[in-house]
Amino acid sequence: MNIKKVTFRNADMAWDMAALVLLPDGFDDSKRYPTMISVHPFGSCKEQTSSAVYGKALAELGYVVIAFDASFQGESGGLPRYVEDPTQRVEDISRVIDYAITLPYVDETRIGGLGICGGGGYILNSALTEKRLKAVVGITPVNVGRLFREGFSLYNPIGALEAMAAQRTAEARGAELQVNELLPPSLEFAKENGLTERDVFEATDYYKTPRGQAEGGATRMLFSHAQKTLSWDAFAFAETLMTQPMMAVVGQKVGAFGAFRDGQEIYGRAVASKDRKLVDLENWSHYELYDHPEAVGQAMDKVAPFLAEYLK
Template identity: 75%
Template sequence: MKSIKFRTADMAWDIAALILLPPDFDESRQYPTIVSVHPFGSCKEQTSSNVYGAALAREGFVVIAYDASYQGESGGAPRFVEDPAQRVEDISHVIDHAITLPYVDADRIGAIGVCGGGGYALSAALTEKRIKAVVGITPVNLGRLFREGFSNFDPLGALDAMAAQRTKEARGGDLQVNELLPASLDDAKRNGLTERDVFEATDCYKTPRGQKPGGATRMVFSHAQKTLTWDAFAFAETFMTQPMMVVIGQKVGAFGAYRDGMEVYGRSIASKDRQLVELEGWSHYDIYDKSEPVALALERMLPFLMRHLRISKNAKVAAAL
């Protein structure tokens, strides 16, 4: 695994990334490459690299897991901005860098993403045709979530509050940085925050299970206006032409991955190969890192990505084809 920072010609800050390499890696060969997109409020060291990225690398893919702009070790200010348009653009910037690497086959690039990252990966594939296959793992359409649960189903009220707060900040006031989760499982229980997704997210991000320094689970409130009008799946009927797969758990939670996954699968009628994988008895956060549901997801993902990125199922490393 390599830790890198890069900046393409049209970027104003660095992107930090981990490059995971196959066994017996040979820099003189070219490999199919996966861009791995972390969840909302997460970072590259969590599920995007240490779970799915590591598994794909073991099967012969080069995997690039990176921190989104404004988050983790990547640049951009103010910190903790969640900007869907920038998150999608980050994917293109990572591809721009990847295709300069001699061991990356520019014609065999795929993308995967988890949670909000799944929504971003699917959204990027609509217009980024260098992506030849895409997998949304328990994908969430963050725009829909902000319009509904994250704004208490009052998006216009949220926009008014964001406008007022941004005015205060422009006049010298402090940034309002919202913590997205309870501080601990005990805190969640004390405050009645035991809805499945909220409680399981707290277990994932606020305990040693998945806690990492870059996984801040914080967001600048005043810079989230455009999220409310963003739709990860806009025009999917026309523009999702690549092979696409959606992996969702059947145990439904408030963040809406089951609903969003079903929606984008249903709308992607132009896809050359669309597949829906439902994991019975598993929830959104189970699919992040629990061994059994992850194995079930990979059981379907690996043949799909190998087929569409032209790698033998039995290969330990990707040969130049």
């Protein structure tokens, strides 16, 4: 497998996007390959699970894989930094496809998508309107809008919106930007302060230790610019618009971020899908599905034949 680091800018963009292009062994640039767009989680970056784990696994199956940094995050451009805007995240996917189809070795009739955590919600949402995607997979997918309306706002979405409005007004008048850190700084801090809920603790173990830590994976969010997230629903209109084959992979070791619930929901709602599948893995948690070899292996055992049916 060969990895190329690229930047690109489409005609309608005001900043560059950064991506890793993973090429399969034996790559021949005179041939055309099925291609996967790999979408990183909320608070993550392209160097983490979207390329190093799932991107690698897909490239080993013979796909060209494009793992990219979201706008305002990682090495991609866009100001202010650390904006998590679901509409922008979904538009990023279309812009990456725009880039992909300019590559002579990408077969535009065989493009699929895979996303992890929030990226899973984004790739599933993208498929509702982005019909260049021929099949999509959400690995432990999270509907970020639901999560913000619930746990991330302490089940007080109106209070959160009012606080965001006040902070944005203050910043427009010159106040310092409020960038929130979303996780405990270390496992020790989490233990000492009782932050041991499964998803919170395992996220800290992934993002704040050498296991998954990466410079671009900031786990930060600009508080004042997150308002639109609370009115967004990854699965809105899925009953009508999710026509492509789709798969959701979830683990039964449930945590507070709600991926098990969200995977069940999109599977239940995607009644228009040509082929919908739910993979329910008994012994694994949300963050074990990021990089635990056995958990990822079990997921890929289901993902590989599913994608092969529609993209190979």
